[in-house]
Amino acid sequence: MKTSPRRPLILKRRRLPLPVQDAPRDTPEEEPKRPPAQEEPSQVQASKEVAESNSCKFPTGIKIINHPTMPNTQVVAIPNNADIQSIITALTAKGKESGSSGPNKFILISCGGASTHPSGRQPQPQTSNDSKRTEIITEILGPRPATRDANVLRPPGPTLGQRLENCAGGDTTGCTLDNSLTNIQWLEKMSSDGLGSCSIKQEMEEKENCHPEQSQVKMEEPSGTSTCWQDSMSQRPPYSYMAMIQFAINSTERKRMTLKDIYTWIEDHFPYFKHIAKPGWKNSIRHNLSLHDMFVRETSANGKVSFWTIHPSANRYLTLDQVFKQQKRPNPELRRNMTIKTELPLGARRKMKPLLPRVSSYLVPIQFPVNQSLVLQPSVKVPLPLAASLMSSELARHSKRVRIAPKVSALCFSQLVECVTPFTLPLLPFQLLLADEGIAPLPPAGPVKEEKPLLGEGLLPLLPVQSIKEEETQHGEDMPQLARPIKVESPPLEEWPSPCPSFKEELSHSWEDSSCSPTPRPKKSYSGLKSPARCVSEMLVIKRREKREMSRSRRKQHLQPPCLDEPELVFSEGPSTSRRVTEAPLLAEPVSHLRCLQEEGGPFKTPIKETLPISSTPSKSILPKTPESWRLTPPAKAEGLDFSPVRTPQGTFGSLPDSLGLMDLSTTPLKSIPLFDSPRELLNSEPFDLASDPFSSSSPSDLEVPKPGSPELQVPSLSANRSLTEGLVLDTMNDSLSKILLDISFPGLEEDPLSSDNITWSQFIPELR
DNA sequence: CTATGTAAACAAC
DNA sequence: GTTGTTTACATAG
Numbered sequence: 001m002k003t004s005p006r007r008p009l010i011l012k013r014r015r016l017p018l019p020v021q022d023a024p025r026d027t028p029e030e031e032p033k034r035p036p037a038q039e040e041p042s043q044v045q046a047s048k049e050v051a052e053s054n055s056c057k058f059p060t061g062i063k064i065i066n067h068p069t070m071p072n073t074q075v076v077a078i079p080n081n082a083d084i085q086s087i088i089t090a091l092t093a094k095g096k097e098s099g100s101s102g103p104n105k106f107i108l109i110s111c112g113g114a115s116t117h118p119s120g121r122q123p124q125p126q127t128s129n130d131s132k133r134t135e136i137i138t139e140i141l142g143p144r145p146a147t148r149d150a151n152v153l154r155p156p157g158p159t160l161g162q163r164l165e166n167c168a169g170g171d172t173t174g175c176t177l178d179n180s181l182t183n184i185q186w187l188e189k190m191s192s193d194g195l196g197s198c199s200i201k202q203e204m205e206e207k208e209n210c211h212p213e214q215s216q217v218k219m220e221e222p223s224g225t226s227t228c229w230q231d232s233m234s235q236r237p238p239y240s241y242m243a244m245i246q247f248a249i250n251s252t253e254r255k256r257m258t259l260k261d262i263y264t265w266i267e268d269h270f271p272y273f274k275h276i277a278k279p280g281w282k283n284s285i286r287h288n289l290s291l292h293d294m295f296v297r298e299t300s301a302n303g304k305v306s307f308w309t310i311h312p313s314a315n316r317y318l319t320l321d322q323v324f325k326q327q328k329r330p331n332p333e334l335r336r337n338m339t340i341k342t343e344l345p346l347g348a349r350r351k352m353k354p355l356l357p358r359v360s361s362y363l364v365p366i367q368f369p370v371n372q373s374l375v376l377q378p379s380v381k382v383p384l385p386l387a388a389s390l391m392s393s394e395l396a397r398h399s400k401r402v403r404i405a406p407k408v409s410a411l412c413f414s415q416l417v418e419c420v421t422p423f424t425l426p427l428l429p430f431q432l433l434l435a436d437e438g439i440a441p442l443p444p445a446g447p448v449k450e451e452k453p454l455l456g457e458g459l460l461p462l463l464p465v466q467s468i469k470e471e472e473t474q475h476g477e478d479m480p481q482l483a484r485p486i487k488v489e490s491p492p493l494e495e496w497p498s499p500c501p502s503f504k505e506e507l508s509h510s511w512e513d514s515s516c517s518p519t520p521r522p523k524k525s526y527s528g529l530k531s532p533a534r535c536v537s538e539m540l541v542i543k544r545r546e547k548r549e550m551s552r553s554r555r556k557q558h559l560q561p562p563c564l565d566e567p568e569l570v571f572s573e574g575p576s577t578s579r580r581v582t583e584a585p586l587l588a589e590p591v592s593h594l595r596c597l598q599e600e601g602g603p604f605k606t607p608i609k610e611t612l613p614i615s616s617t618p619s620k621s622i623l624p625k626t627p628e629s630w631r632l633t634p635p636a637k638a639e640g641l642d643f644s645p646v647r648t649p650q651g652t653f654g655s656l657p658d659s660l661g662l663m664d665l666s667t668t669p670l671k672s673i674p675l676f677d678s679p680r681e682l683l684n685s686e687p688f689d690l691a692s693d694p695f696s697s698s699s700p701s702d703l704e705v706p707k708p709g710s711p712e713l714q715v716p717s718l719s720a721n722r723s724l725t726e727g728l729v730l731d732t733m734n735d736s737l738s739k740i741l742l743d744i745s746f747p748g749l750e751e752d753p754l755s756s757d758n759i760t761w762s763q764f765i766p767e768l769r
Numbered sequence: 770c771t772a773t774g775t776a777a778a779c780a781a782c
Numbered sequence: 783g784t785t786g787t788t789t790a791c792a793t794a795g
Contacts, residue, residue, distance in 0.1 A: 240772085240773065240774085241773080241774075242772095242773085258785095259784080259785060259786085260784085260785090278775085280774090280775060280776065280777095281774095281775090283775075283776070283777080284773090284774060284775060284776090286784095286785065286786060286787085287774085287775080287776090287786090287787085287788085288773090288774090289785095289786075289787095290785095290786055290787050290788075291787085291788090297786080306785075306786085
């Protein structure tokens with residue numbers, strides 16, 4: 001189709017221009033916003049239901065609304081005077097009761113805020129809304145991307161899968177800013193996507209998903225959207241080769257597959273390759289296998305058969321199934337893509353984002369519901385003390401990025417996610433930044449700009465924890481390479497199916513390697529595993545590589561920390577999966593977290609190649625350190641990297657405390673959480689840190705989060721254009737509470753709301769008023 | 770610049 | 783011919 005010489009195949013995803021500004025076309029009418037009410041009926045109902053139910057349980061004045069985009073997520077508007085703890089307790093109970101199927105994430109927002117606000121600016125416009133609405137929206141459409149984040153975010157709770165779903169949404173929130181933003185996006189989506197049916201209903205039903213069994217093979221159908229999917233089958237899948245390879249490999253129990261099987265799997269699952277694609281696609285597959293460090297080649301014991309595996313640290317265990325599901329729900333993207341193409345006019349189309357792959361993906365798109373979406377009762381006002389927020393992932397695509405904060409967990413939430421809200425773009429720039437409490441520390445130094453660095457870290461933060469630590473510790477900077485071997489971390493053994501895997505690169509260059517020894521670093525290494533013989537052979541290989549490396553081309557891309565982009569999914573089911581991360585030691589949930597973390601980065605994103613020094617790759621890496629980023633990442637933080645940071649416009653945020661975050665939420669100490677009347681307060685206030693309390697202790701000193709002092713960092717920086725607000729997100733699944741910062745910029749406003757202190761939640765969310 | 774896709778040259782089996 | 787690696791280049795963001 002595409003005939004471009006070079007790229008015969010073009011991914012559609014890229015194609016779609018953002019409607020954003022142009023949007024006009026797309027949604028002209030629609031977007032204009034439908035009043036919330038109008039939205040999907042189904043949604044509405046759902047929301048109502050929820051509300052009702054909630055209302056029962058909770059003190060009066062509390063409004064609960066289903067999050068428009070996030071499944072299993074509700075936005076809870078809490079009056080100032082309400083007893084937060086009790087509410088949290090109630091929500092927690094509720095969430096638990098509901099289990100994965102029900103709402104398990106709650107974004108807490110204080111409503112009365114308006115009152116509080118002295119600020120003057122309450123937005124008028126919005127105000128108007130207040131009265132109006134009572135209802136809200138609901139689920140539906142979430143933006144897809146969110147899911148990913150979700151994963152990330154999600155702690156390990158129950159099953160990841162569930163989480164994902166739950167969280168998936170990420171998001172959330174309700175933030176609806178003003179109309180503008182929201183509408184467009186989502187509405188648009190809705191309409192355009194047509195998700196409709198499939199997604200919506202199913203969404204609610206997520207449950208199904210939960211158990212998905214997915215045979216991976218057939219995933220397509222699972223959803224039922226088969227038609228859509230099928231249609232798409234003839235088209236090039238929206239997944240990168242790297243993603244497809246991962247899907248293929250992860251579809252097996254042992255998580256390993258021969259090249260041939262990979263080809264077969266892909267052909268089976270994506271007819272496009274079987275029937276339409278040029279033969280060269282196989283070459284591309286091979287190319288990807290060789291290029292990305294996350295793919296590790298193992299040789300069978302006898303040495304005759306080579307299996308390709310995914311480096312545990314990088315493996316998110318994504319399966320097509322999972323991705324597919326997620327997409328459905330939350331995002332309609334795929335759907336969109338598929339359908340859209342045909343249906344929508346170009347303008348209308350959204351761009352597809354590469355699902356899995358792109359690094360940028362780290363960013364999670366967040367969608368905000370349209371403003372309307374939330375509605376609180378008029379009467380209710382919440383002060384906002386709470387910040388609630390949400391987070392989860394979201395999608396981001398738009399213009400901005402949101403970072404997701406990790407769960408509160410331990411120390412830090414710090415993670416921020418940057419999201420870009422894709423859709424919204426046009427509308428408004430609303431950004432969310434999640435920050436943990438501490439978060440902020442920005443990376444002072446660096447300009448942050450680079451996302452990448454961030455990326456890696458950013459999301460990861462969580463993940464890394466374990467790995468990171470280890471690395472850190474191990475590394476230090478230099479751990480001898482020897483140490484590396486330690487890698488054991490990677491749980492290779494267990495995880496790795498193959499008994500004796502020999503990885504090409506044993507040395508691992510990645511991580512360390514680059515720097516280290518000149519020696520070879522073959523791609524992957526799991527040292528322990530390989531047999532001697534292999535080692536030798538490997539060595540040879542390595543040598544070659546080294547040479548090459550010297551050269552510059554793209555070499556294998558090293559793993560990096562994860563990113564999120566991908567659809568997240570976390571694995572779920574996989575038996576094996578479970579542990580890999582042995583390392584995780586720290587966390588209680590380790591596994592999941594870890595996994596997430598690692599995975600995040602992993603899979604899709606290519607790890608950064610950090611490049612060896614030499615390597616051809618340009619890694620931009622700022623971090624010279626490690627090539628292997630993925631592991632290393634954390635440390636970085638220490639170093640000043642930011643992990644999670646949000647990148648604010650200017651900068652970024654800081655790092656995560658890394659590990660901290662990971663810790664676990666389980667104990668969330670919500671109790672003491674302060675509520676903030678206005679977003680502004682939040683900003684000013686220190687993070688409350690959950691972390692501090694409970695975790696603080698836990699957190700290693702080193703880890704320390706910059707938080708307190710630092711707050712400003714972010715803020716200031718942010719201030720420039722944005723405003724920040726904070727919110728709390730209660731994830732009952734995880735028992736975690738997270739705080740996030742929302743960075744919101746209003747189009748209309750010149751100033752940042754923040755800057756003006758005036759800002760109130762209501763401004764952001766009219767309904768609250 | 771980076772990530773990704775494609776093509777192709779080579780090398781080892 | 784298959785499998786792996788690399789290099790080179792193109793394209794989109």
